[in-house]
Amino acid sequence: MAKYTVTHTCGHTESVQLFGAEKERKRRLDWMRGQDCATCKAAAVNKDNDLPALVGSDKQIAWAADIRRSFYSKYPALKTVVTETSAKWWIEARLDSLAERHLEIIRRKEIARNMTKADIFRRAHAITKALVAKYPGTNYQAQFAQSLKYAYEWVREALAA
Numbered sequence: 001m002a003k004y005t006v007t008h009t010c011g012h013t014e015s016v017q018l019f020g021a022e023k024e025r026k027r028r029l030d031w032m033r034g035q036d037c038a039t040c041k042a043a044a045v046n047k048d049n050d051l052p053a054l055v056g057s058d059k060q061i062a063w064a065a066d067i068r069r070s071f072y073s074k075y076p077a078l079k080t081v082v083t084e085t086s087a088k089w090w091i092e093a094r095l096d097s098l099a100e101r102h103l104e105i106i107r108r109k110e111i112a113r114n115m116t117k118a119d120i121f122r123r124a125h126a127i128t129k130a131l132v133a134k135y136p137g138t139n140y141q142a143q144f145a146q147s148l149k150y151a152y153e154w155v156r157e158a159l160a161a
């Protein structure tokens, strides 16, 4: 292990401890000298885009900004939905399953928004037919009233989500 003082491209210096083989340490130092320091990187990240500033340590912010950028480019529809500003949150979140959940909510909301009264009745009839087929002897009218209630509830919930 050895201690080094690195002067970054922004002019700030930083004291770092490096481990490993001499060659590897030199490679790492060269790389660090070619970068702004963590504070400047975090400040640049928070200034240089139209997104809300991230909150966290400088290193977390720089890291989280990369994660957030690729998340929004992969799921542009979620840019106004997932607006967390904690850097730690972005680093730790399970983003793909989170995205799937949000996209499903958006998809349902879209369906619900476009559903007419006739669509809701059609849906209730479809549910009722399926239940009557599965449980012969079911009273169609009574079940339909129930199914219609479910169908309206589904629409209400989808719109409220």
Ligand SMILES: [Zn+2]
Pocket (backbone or CB within 6 Å): 008, 010, 011, 012, 036, 037, 038, 039, 040, 041
């Ligand atoms: Zn700096």
